[in-house]
Amino acid sequence: MSKAKLTINNNYPSVTDLRNKAKKKIPKFAFEYLDGGCNEDVNLIKNTAEIREVELSPSYLSKHTGSDMKTELFGHTYDAPFGIAPVGLQGLMWPNAPEILAKAAFEHNIPFVLSTVSTSSIERISEITEGQAWFQLYHPTENRLRDDMINRAAQAECPVLVILSDVPTFGFRPRDIRNGLAMPPNMSVKNILQILGKPEWAMKTLIHGQPNFETLKPYMPKNLDLKQLGKFMDQTFTGRLNEEKIKPIRDMWKGKLVLKGVASEMDAEKAIRLGLDGIIVSNHGGRQLDAGESTIRPLTRIAEKYGNQIKVMMDSGLRSGPDIARTMASGAEFTFLGRSFMYGVAALGNEGGNHTISLLKTELQQVMEQVCCERTLDFPNHLIKKIN
Numbered sequence: 001m002s003k004a005k006l007t008i009n010n011n012y013p014s015v016t017d018l019r020n021k022a023k024k025k026i027p028k029f030a031f032e033y034l035d036g037g038c039n040e041d042v043n044l045i046k047n048t049a050e051i052r053e054v055e056l057s058p059s060y061l062s063k064h065t066g067s068d069m070k071t072e073l074f075g076h077t078y079d080a081p082f083g084i085a086p087v088g089l090q091g092l093m094w095p096n097a098p099e100i101l102a103k104a105a106f107e108h109n110i111p112f113v114l115s116t117v118s119t120s121s122i123e124r125i126s127e128i129t130e131g132q133a134w135f136q137l138y139h140p141t142e143n144r145l146r147d148d149m150i151n152r153a154a155q156a157e158c159p160v161l162v163i164l165s166d167v168p169t170f171g172f173r174p175r176d177i178r179n180g181l182a183m184p185p186n187m188s189v190k191n192i193l194q195i196l197g198k199p200e201w202a203m204k205t206l207i208h209g210q211p212n213f214e215t216l217k218p219y220m221p222k223n224l225d226l227k228q229l230g231k232f233m234d235q236t237f238t239g240r241l242n243e244e245k246i247k248p249i250r251d252m253w254k255g256k257l258v259l260k261g262v263a264s265e266m267d268a269e270k271a272i273r274l275g276l277d278g279i280i281v282s283n284h285g286g287r288q289l290d291a292g293e294s295t296i297r298p299l300t301r302i303a304e305k306y307g308n309q310i311k312v313m314m315d316s317g318l319r320s321g322p323d324i325a326r327t328m329a330s331g332a333e334f335t336f337l338g339r340s341f342m343y344g345v346a347a348l349g350n351e352g353g354n355h356t357i358s359l360l361k362t363e364l365q366q367v368m369e370q371v372c373c374e375r376t377l378d379f380p381n382h383l384i385k386k387i388n
């Protein structure tokens with residue numbers, strides 16, 4: 001049950017407002033890492049545009065006893081049908097971002113998913129969320145590392161483990177290449193000038209200290225320079241995911257297991273065969289395959305075909321309550337957003353998590369009442385134009 005009140009800062013009543021503010025507040029290399037897609041950004045743009053082709057029909061004269069956003073997922077009743085997707089390097093975009101978002105998610109009773117390469121540890125996030133955060137695993141090259149991270153997630157009582165499938169190779173991101181993006185930030189003259197232009201970010205980052213890969217820290221040799229860090233990351237996470245790598249995780253992990261990055265019926269079928277509990281239809285927010293489909297298309301087909309065999313969720317491209325409604329009407333039982341929450345924190349700091357969740361909840365409630373939808377799983381009854 002949510003402990004949080006819905007509080008919205010009236011200067012930022014949309015995710016677009018938060019994005020615009022975030023752009024002004026953080027250095028260009030950090031904003032472009034967050035905001036960009038890959039290659040020519042075709043799929044990034046299509047993701048949102050094609051969700052917005054979905055149309056809903058209202059039924060104004062129907063009996064309506066009230067709309068309730070609460071949605072059951074994996075035995076937990078969440079206050080809303082959306083969660084915070086895993087995002088790497090969060091602390092680079094705003095100091096303490098993962099902690100701010102985890103706290104807000106916990107208070108609003110929605111899921112927060114911690115990325116393997118975020119800047120907080122499994123243990124710290126679990127403490128903040130009283131064991132309710134999910135953990136996203138980048139499959140490491142070495143099984144020893146995989147087992148250790150899975151054991152840590154179990155010890156921290158994470159209810160759901162999310163395995164990522166859509167990074168067989170790093171995305172080709174021209175802005176990051178141009179910016180020489182690295183962790184910690186590359187101190188080129190260009191980047192230093194960008195930092196000097198964002199005094200609040202610079203001051204907060206200075207006080208908070210340099211962001212680190214806290215979950216990976218125990219496995220990293222100390223005092224790596226930039227080049228060595230890059231080499232460590234490359235060696236630690238090479239290799240693509242496959243069924244043989246998923247099987248032992250299914251045996252080992254007693255909680256719910258979800259595959260993220262599903263973008264085809266074939267991969268959805270494999271997930272079902274492997275006994276997984278859920279899939280997140282996702283194209284990584286358009287950051288990996290610019291020539292791919294936007295996610296709403298495979299979501300619609302996969303939900304129709306397999307929705308009664310596995311929990312089908314979706315992310316990529318959602319930026320508003322109406323987008324969440326359109327996605328659920330197309331068959332998703334739950335949704336996730338990545339950039340929207342990070343724009344919120346980059347724009348509003350400590351208030352950003354609470355504000356963005358409040359905004360999305362308020363917008364979604366309005367859509368539910370407008371179309372006469374009493375429960376979120378009834379959204380498909382209002383679908384009049386689907387995209388597949």
Ligand SMILES: Cc1cc2nc3c(=O)[nH]c(=O)nc-3n(C[C@H](O)[C@H](O)[C@H](O)COP(=O)(O)O)c2cc1C
Binds near residue numbers: 315
């Ligand atoms: C800056 C950034 C970093 C990301 N890092 C990860 C990550 O470490 N692990 C992961 O599973 N997904 C990662 N993602 C993908 C998100 O989990 C999610 O799929 C995507 O952001 C959804 O699209 P949206 O931003 O349009 O909502 C990242 C996305 C962004 C924007």
